[in-house]
Amino acid sequence: MKGAFPVEKFKDVRTPFYYYDTKVLRETLNTVNKEAAKYEKFSVHYAVKANANHKVLSIIRESGLGADCVSGGEIRAAVKAGIPANKIVFAGVGKADWEINLGLEYGIFCFNVESIPELEIINELAGVQGKVANVAFRINPNVGAHTHANITTGLAENKFGISMGDMDKVIDVALTMSNIKFVGLHFHIGSQILDMSDFVALCNRVNELQEKLFARQIIVEHINVGGGLGIDYKHPNRQSIPDFAAYFATYAQHLKLRPRQTVHFELGRAIVGQCGSLISRVLYVKQGTNKQFAVLDAGMTDLIRPALYQAFHKIENISSEEPVEAYDVVGPICESSDVFGKAIDLNKVKRGDLIALRSAGAYGEIMASTYNCRELPQGYTSEEFI
Ligand SMILES: *Cc1c(COP(=O)(O)O)cnc(C)c1O
Numbered sequence: 412m413k414g415a416f417p418v419e420k421f422k423d424v425r426t427p428f429y430y431y432d433t434k435v436l437r438e439t440l441n442t443v444n445k446e447a448a449k450y451e452k453f454s455v456h457y458a459v460k461a462n463a464n465h466k467v468l469s470i471i472r473e474s475g476l477g478a479d480c481v482s483g484g485e486i487r488a489a490v491k492a493g494i495p496a497n498k499i500v501f502a503g504v505g506k507a508d509w510e511i512n513l514g515l516e517y518g519i520f521c522f523n524v525e526s527i528p529e530l531e532i533i534n535e536l537a538g539v540q541g542k543v544a545n546v547a548f549r550i551n552p553n554v555g556a557h558t559h560a561n562i563t564t565g566l567a568e569n570k571f572g573i574s575m576g577d578m579d580k581v582i583d584v585a586l587t588m589s590n591i592k593f594v595g596l597h598f599h600i601g602s603q604i605l606d607m608s609d610f611v612a613l614c615n616r617v618n619e620l621q622e623k624l625f626a627r628q629i630i631v632e633h634i635n636v637g638g639g640l641g642i643d644y645k646h647p648n649r650q651s652i653p654d655f656a657a658y659f660a661t662y663a664q665h666l667k668l669r670p671r672q673t674v675h676f677e678l679g680r681a682i683v684g685q686c687g688s689l690i691s692r693v694l695y696v697k698q699g700t701n702k703q704f705a706v707l708d709a710g711m712t713d714l715i716r717p718a719l720y721q722a723f724h725k726i727e728n729i730s731s732e733e734p735v736e737a738y739d740v741v742g743p744i745c746e747s748s749d750v751f752g753k754a755i756d757l758n759k760v761k762r763g764d765l766i767a768l769r770s771a772g773a774y775g776e777i778m779a780s781t782y783n784c785r786e787l788p789q790g791y792t793s794e795e796f797i
Contacts, residue, residue, distance in 0.1 A: 414721035416688075420796040421765055427691040427709035429776045429790040431467055436686040436772075439652050442473035442648065443682065444657040450663050452672065456500060458638050459485040461773040464790045467683060468492035472548065479638070479677035483510035490517060500635070502549065502597065504570055508730070511536050514544075523597040523635065525572055527584055530591065532717030545596030546575055547635055548581055549581050552616040552763070556609045556639065559720045564601050573600070582629065595675075596620065602680060607661045611635075613663035628773025632671045636662060640681040647769040653681040680773040687772025689714050689788070690729075691738040692701035693764045696787065703738055704762045710742025711749045712780050713788045714771055718748040720776075725769040726755050732792050734760035740766070744783055 413697075415432055447453045456477040457771050459468070465486060469492050477498030478489035489499055501514045502523035511533055514522060524530050524546045551572030564571045573581055584592040600613050605789060617634060624631065643650040646723035691709035725751040726740050735756045742749040751768060760766075779787050
């Protein structure tokens with residue numbers, strides 16, 4: 412055992428693989444539930460796109476959270492894990508007809524709609540099924556977030572949502588449709604947000620829009636503020652559970668709710684990020700010019716975040732206690748961006764050592780690809796190694 416890893420039990424396991432520490436996951440879920448329960452109008456959905464591993468989803472279902480899905484496949488994964496359809500919301504800028512039909516057949520809680528053409532199709536398909544679809548409009552609040560440019564979503568330039576200027580028009584259209592029930596407003600400004608002032612800015616914007624609606628005597632049932640709470644990638648042990656208390660308190664303090672309105676959160680990364688690690692074996696230690704490389708059997712096909720948006724993952728040699736040396740930690744894929752970290756201090760590395768890439772529970776396994784004809788990594792929970 413080194414740190415929290417049962418290293419001896421990894422000996423015969425094929426690498427690379429994802430390892431999910433269910434103790435961390437359950438503690439995180441308990442904290443989310445405890446902190447959200449302080450505010451009776453708050454309810455939390457899990458954003459399935461962060462990690463749809465069936466074992467992980469099943470544990471999340473046990474905690475009672477709903478699901479935020481962005482595809483028909485995710486709706487299926489959520490239902491398969493036992494999440495009730497009336498706790499599923501369906502978001503996404505490009506929903507295909509079959510996906511809308513699937514949501515209607517299951518009778519999901521709400522469609523988060525991003526355009527008038529999409530609204531028209533949902534109305535038409537709901538009509539064919541003789542149903543009324545609950546819809547919320549995803550409004551682009553033009554609020555920036557202090558995060559990587561590739562993961563901001565709430566700026567006017569982003570493809571997501573309906574512009575604030577078009578909100579009234581879209582609502583007018585919805586109110587004329589017989590197979591649509593307008594129930595809420597939806598927002599999501601981005602991901603890996605640690606500066607609470609970004610969420611305050613969103614609250615202020617939501618308050619303004621609510622004033623506009625109120626002037627038209629419209630009060631929606633739900634305000635969905637999306638997800639985006641970040642995690643501490645630098646210190647996965649020191650802060651394994653994100654500060655949900657501060658997060659929910661920010662919304663409680665700044666969002667002006669009307670009577671009977673509920674607030675929905677859609678958290679992905681903050682729920683599953685810290686429980687997961689990618690475990691890999693060192694294939695070779697290679698001497699370069701003025702540096703040495705630790706060449707792993709895991710690459711960007713298993714964990715693409717560093718290559719995709721220069722994301723940082725803490726890297727540990729969990730097989731060695733020897734003095735630290737600096738390595739460029741790289742994968743085997745034929746791409747120069749297949750690098751997990753440069754000049755990383757690791758306990759001296761030798762062939763066969765196990766390397767953990769920490770905080771990889773969100774947007775890790777789910778983003779894996781078979782590029783270079785590689786096999787997808789397996790995912791195991793800590794309970795499978797007891
Ligand atoms: C991705 C996404 C989320 C979850 O984002 P996290 O940063 O993982 O919390 C929530 N809502 C929507 C609409 C999303 O697209």
